[in-house]
Every structure is written in structure tokens, then in C-alpha cells.
Amino acid sequence: MTKIIENDDHEDFFELLPLYVNQSLDNAKMLAIEKHLKNCAECQAELAFEKSLQESINANETDVTEISQRNLVKFNAQLDRRLTEVSRTEVSRTVELPTEASVAKSDLPARRNHAGGSPLLERIFDYGRSLLTYRPAIGALAVGCCAVVVVSALSGSIDSGDTQSPLRSCEHVVKHHELRVVTTNSDSVSGSAKDILQEYFPDAESTIEVLDEGGIVVSVTGDTCMVPLLVNDLEKLSSVNSVTVN
Amino acid sequence: MALTSSNDELLAMMAGICSEDRNSMDRLFTTMYSSLYRFAVRMVGENEAEDLVNETMLEVWMHSESFNGESKVSTWIFGILRMLSLKRYQKQSAKKRDKKELAVHEEELAEELAQGMQTDADTLATVEEIEQYLEYLSDEHKSVILLVTQGYTYKEIGVIEKCPENTAKTRVFHARKKLKEIMKSSVSTTV
Numbered sequence A: 001m002t003k004i005i006e007n008d009d010h011e012d013f014f015e016l017l018p019l020y021v022n023q024s025l026d027n028a029k030m031l032a033i034e035k036h037l038k039n040c041a042e043c044q045a046e047l048a049f050e051k052s053l054q055e056s057i058n059a060n061e062t063d064v065t066e067i068s069q070r071n072l073v074k075f076n077a078q079l080d081r082r083l084t085e086v087s088r089t090e091v092s093r094t095v096e097l098p099t100e101a102s103v104a105k106s107d108l109p110a111r112r113n114h115a116g117g118s119p120l121l122e123r124i125f126d127y128g129r130s131l132l133t134y135r136p137a138i139g140a141l142a143v144g145c146c147a148v149v150v151v152s153a154l155s156g157s158i159d160s161g162d163t164q165s166p167l168r169s170c171e172h173v174v175k176h177h178e179l180r181v182v183t184t185n186s187d188s189v190s191g192s193a194k195d196i197l198q199e200y201f202p203d204a205e206s207t208i209e210v211l212d213e214g215g216i217v218v219s220v221t222g223d224t225c226m227v228p229l230l231v232n233d234l235e236k237l238s239s240v241n242s243v244t245v246n
Numbered sequence B: 001m002a003l004t005s006s007n008d009e010l011l012a013m014m015a016g017i018c019s020e021d022r023n024s025m026d027r028l029f030t031t032m033y034s035s036l037y038r039f040a041v042r043m044v045g046e047n048e049a050e051d052l053v054n055e056t057m058l059e060v061w062m063h064s065e066s067f068n069g070e071s072k073v074s075t076w077i078f079g080i081l082r083m084l085s086l087k088r089y090q091k092q093s094a095k096k097r098d099k100k101e102l103a104v105h106e107e108e109l110a111e112e113l114a115q116g117m118q119t120d121a122d123t124l125a126t127v128e129e130i131e132q133y134l135e136y137l138s139d140e141h142k143s144v145i146l147l148v149t150q151g152y153t154y155k156e157i158g159v160i161e162k163c164p165e166n167t168a169k170t171r172v173f174h175a176r177k178k179l180k181e182i183m184k185s186s187v188s189t190t191v
């Protein structure tokens, strides 16, 4: 008779009990564990513990429908904003047409930097790369995605309402950014700037300095892709005359 | 515990997202929300959980092409959520490592735990108590325990935690052991 579980000893069954309770094992393993359980007091006790643990954790499930719906609206707004901005900067850097968008955003750091990229995102991408044995269907999907990026980047659409834009090509690079904001009302703008920073760079180190000669300097270390959004929001503040990125 | 949608349904949504279909993104968001949110609440707390899930979903949209179907869709998304939660955790614990703050925090927790505790450590009395025990665990241990209750296998937990399957198995084992120690010590303080 072949052994379903390696060595068929207590340790192996014991280690699988969490998966027995969460029902992620195949039938053969489930049955083998049940058989072992009949004669093993230690595993029986562990099973009781594991069951009550998983049940307790799963029991604490309040309804999140309202939270989900509210955040879906927020999510779509966040995505629109990010896509619109990246679409604009993408066009200004690749097509280099003297359009309104590229002129207005010509001060933005429209450059790519492969060195010193965000370790977090690199890890996510490495993870993707590490699994590069494509299944045919998904492989085709991935190729399709790349094609979409190329085509829409070349088409150079700058329609700001276009949510189908090629954000995928934004390089996530963590860098230090310094923004100079010319304003007649430094105090109120620095208050608002603090909130805006919090929205786009919730974890980042940042400072806001009010200059004696008027205006403020915002310094932040974070994802370059978020900088255009930050600039855009700052420019919208009523007493702001201009925002430049150093 | 089975997820509400099958992997095939989620794959269809991913295909839509890959061709930049926002309706597919909305459906994926709604389908995955509750499991992601519940995990996030325990990992980073209620204040940050909503932001963390939205951030995860933005990554899903923007990097959908890096998903290749080698793992289940939900496993891939949990992997992203886990990475982002780790980043937040590192930021948070850097703050918390202010020793004084930590000492006070632990004292309070021990006191809370000592109240209304059952004498039998092998029985978890209430849902509130288990939430408190979980707070005592390290980030890694808490994560793997939660992932088991979400129905993942050791192999999938390895994918999410970016570690080999065997490491995931060992980590779950140690997490349970640690959890029991915490429970036992909180029981003995009441005696």
C-alpha cells in the first residue's frame, strides 16, 4: 500500500491539522488524517484547539458591504486620477509635442530611473518574473497587455477623461522630491499641503518649510509616480500661483 | 474556507482587467473586498485597513500583466496585500520601538488578557480574546495564522509570504506554538 502522507508518522499528521480544519487538503489526505486521529490523543487535542482557533477568527466577521461600496467609489476616483496624470506625463515625455499638457507639466520630473527603484515593487515584480512559466492563455493575456501599452503610448492621446490610458509604464521609483510653491498665503497653503501629502505619501518622510520671503517648500521622499498628482492638487489651491519641482 | 468566487471567475475578471476593462476591476474589487479587508484590519489596524486594500487594488490594476496564472488569483492578490502591509508594519514598528511606549503597551495588554480569562488554555473562550492574543504575535506569525483561516495551503502561503513551502509549514507550526504559550502565560497570571 502506498503512503499518502510522508513517513505516515504523527509529526506529519500533526503539521497538517491546520489544513485539515481549513479543508484545503485533498480527499486522500483528509481520510488518512481521520484514520490517524482515531488513535492519537495528541492530535485530537490539537484538532480541538485548531478548530476553535479558526472558528473564533472566522466568527468575528461583521458585514463589510458598506465599507466595500464606499471604498469602491473612492478607488475609482483614485484610479482615474492616477491614470489621467500618468497619461499626461507619459505623452509629454514620449511624444514631446508642445501641447498644453506638456507645457504645463514641463517642470515635472519626466525621467526614468532603473537604479534605486522601490524595493517593495521590485519584489512584487521579481515574484511575477519568478513565475514566468506561462500557461498559454495567460501568456497570451500578458502579451495582449503589453500590446495595449505600446499602441496607446504611440497614439499619444491626451484626453484627460481617457481612463484607458497606459499607466502601466509609470516607473515606481522612490526618490527625494522638492517642490517650491509660490503663494500669497503661506500659512493656509502649508496646512492644505500637509493634508495632500498625507493622501499621496501616507508613510513618507516629509517636511513643509515656510520661507521668509513668502511661499513654501515641500520636501518628500517617495514614489515618483505620485508627484504629478501632488503638483496637480497644489496647483488647484486658490492662493497658489505656481508650483515647480526641483 | 472556500472563497465566494471560484478561481475561474476571478481569472475571467483578470482577463478583463488586462484589457483595461474597468467593469472587471469593479467586480474583482467587490468580490475580493471582504477577505482582503478582514486580513488588513488585523495586520495594520482599522485606521489603515481601508487605505491598504485600495492601494492593493491599484497595484492589481497597474501590474495585472505580471500575473501569469501560476498561482490562484486570490493568492497573487494576497501576496501584494501582504507586501504592502509589511511595508506599513515596518514603518509602524519603527515608531513603536520607542521602548517606553512598548513597555506600557505590553503591560496594558497583559492586564487586559488577565481579565475574564478561562482556566483551560486549550479552549478559546471569546472572539475578543483571540483578537487580543493575535496582537501579541509577531507580524509574520499573525499573518500565517490568518492565511490558514482563509483556507490557504502551505504552498500558497509560501507564495504569499515569498518563502519556500517548508518554511511556511514551519512558520505555521511555530505560530501556533507561540499562540499557545501566550494563552498559557495569560492564564497563569490570573492564578
Ligand SMILES: [Zn+2]
Pocket (backbone or CB within 6 Å): A010, A011, A013, A014, A036, A040, A041, A042, A043
Ligand atoms: Zn498524532
